[in-house]
Amino acid sequence: MKVTAQALNRATLARQLLLGRESLDVQDAVRRVVALQAQEPASPYIALWNRLSGFDPAGFDLALARLQTVKATLMRLTLHAVHAEDYRTFREAMEPTLRGSRLGDPRFTASGLTADDADVLVAELLKYADRPRTAAEMGGWLEARLGAPMESAAQRMLRQYAPLWHARTGGPWSFETRPSYVAADTPPVLADPEVVAEGLQILIRRYLEGFGPASVADMAQFALVQRARVRSAVSALADELEQLEGPGDTVMYDIPGAPRPTEDSPAPPRLMAMWDSILLAYADRSRVIPPAYRKHVTRMNGDVLPTILVDGYVAGVWRPVDSGIEATAFHPLRGPVWEELAAEARSLIAFLAPRDPRVYKRYDHWWIKGLPSAETRLLPGD
Incomplete structure (x- = not known):
């Protein structure tokens, strides 16, 4: 089946709740759109305002305070707000990317620590972060644990790698510029390749539900993972996916029965948040x-x-x-x-x-x- 560029655009808008504001609970909405880019604290709120009718930001405040929606370093190595129940699987899917980019970063390796050293530190750090801890508190703990100063950049790489959630600190949009961190309540399994591979399959399926149809290149861009890993995951999901022919004969995949409205479906104007996910979720960004x-x-x-x-x-x-x-x-x-x-x-x-x-x-x-x-x-x- 062939699908046009215009049809791809309308499919994205429909799945991202942008063809018309919908009446959904905040938690259901976050799950529907998969993930909200969140390095700018206001952006998830404005993203939801664009998508939900009668959106009350206090409801999102509460979801973040109760850790029903969590903010963490995930796809594309940036901060995202995701449903708490999705976090573990998404983090497992991202393990090779986060491990290589953070523990292999020269700013981390310059500390003299190895990835194996980091594994030991992370396990202990998560115990220390059983309640919200500021970056300064974590830095003090690391330096006391190592018996030597640790450069702030190396500390940041370690925090971004560790399965930590950002703890709500206040301000108009729940998070101020100085973050605090708390350990994920159900730590992901990072050392088991089968768990990591299965996590990527789940993430790809969820991505297609929220952003499909999409090519292997699009999936790789969304998460910032190697295309070889994506191809393996798509192969494992072959019986669950529909294959389509996109513009330029690009092979695309989708979830059977997922919304694909007609090309002429009206799309109302919107004032989108900074870093809105639809602008970043594809290798071919001409979709939007x-x-x-x-x-x-x-x-x-x-x-x-x-x-x-x-x-x-x-x-x-x-x-x-x-x-x-x-x-x-x-x-x-x-x-x-x-x-x-x-x-x-x-x-x-x-x-x-x-x-x-x-x-x-x-x-x-x-x-x-x-x-x-x-x-x-x-x-x-x-």
Whole structure:
């Protein structure tokens, strides 16, 4: 069966709850979308605001406080918020990538410690982190344990490798800039290759449920794992997956019966969070980002700006300013689209007001440096 680029776009939007806001419990929503990119604390909240009708951020606060949703270093070696019950499997799937990138990082190896040394340290560190511990507390514990100073970069590599959750520290979006950590309540099994392989199969199946159809390259990009591992996992899942022919004769895979709406399904405008997962979940990012706009959205240092989605594709960027939402379109937009964006902006302004009206302010320098603009409008609140 052949599937077009436009159909792929609509499949992603449907599975990511972006064809229409849905009435779901926060926990169900997090599981549906698989994972929420979370290195910027506000982004999971704005991602859920885009996807859920009547979203109450207090419900997400509570899920994070109760560790029903957890924040940890996972896919693409970045922070994600995932359902607590998914964490163990996802972490097992990511073990080779995290082990190689963190314990093989020159900043860690310069400490003189080996990966075997790290295994011993991690086991003891998890016992120490039976309650929330700050980075400074963990650093003090490590230095006392080693009897020598340990560079902060090496400590960071070790913390990112260890199966630790970020503990809620407060602030408008549950996490402040200085993190605290707590041990995962059910530690993943990291030393068993069969468990790790099975974990990747589960992660790939979940990825396809939330982002499919997708190619092997897309799956590898989503998790940042070797394509050979993905091919092995796809082979093991062969009886459970449907094979499709994508644009350019690309072999793609999907879950039989998963939502694939028609190409002409309407896609309402959205004001997307920084680092929203749909912008990063594919090797072929033209599924959502027109190639000409990619460099404007994904900056050289890796920042992924908050974007405007029009008819399912990135059409510009936005930022809060003192008097509303400043929307910058990369190409001309029709009047009715601007009206819909204005309604979204009013809702977003009201959503941000009690917590952080100037969310993402520290990224204003990208606007100061200049962005291409066919038109920029100030969209005010009520």
